[in-house]
Amino acid sequence: MMDLYGRPGMGWMWIFWILIVVGLVLLIILLARLVGGVVSGRGAGGTRATGGSRAREILAERYARGELTGDEYREGLRTLNEAEG
Numbered sequence: 001m002m003d004l005y006g007r008p009g010m011g012w013m014w015i016f017w018i019l020i021v022v023g024l025v026l027l028i029i030l031l032a033r034l035v036g037g038v039v040s041g042r043g044a045g046g047t048r049a050t051g052g053s054r055a056r057e058i059l060a061e062r063y064a065r066g067e068l069t070g071d072e073y074r075e076g077l078r079t080l081n082e083a084e085g
Helices: 013-039 051-064 070-084
Strands: none
16 A cells, blocks of 8 residues: 555554554553542552551651650550540
8 A cells, every 4th residue: 555655554554643542541541540549548559548547657657767766656656546536
C-alpha cells in the first residue's frame, strides 16, 4: 500500500497512533488512581487509616527510631486511648 507521497509501508501507521493514544489514556488513569489514593489517605492496602491508628503508627515509629523513651511511648498510648473514648 502506498501513502500520499508514494512511499510503501505506511498503511498500518494508524494502528501505531491508536496504540499510543490508548497507552496514554491508561497511563493517565493509573496516575489518577495512584494520586487519588494518596490524597484520600488510603494506604498501599487500599484501606483508609483512621486518625487514631495513624497516630499510633507514628508513635510506634518514633519509639522504634529511639526518639521516645518507653515512658513517653506509654504516655502517648494512654493519651490516645483517652482521646478516643
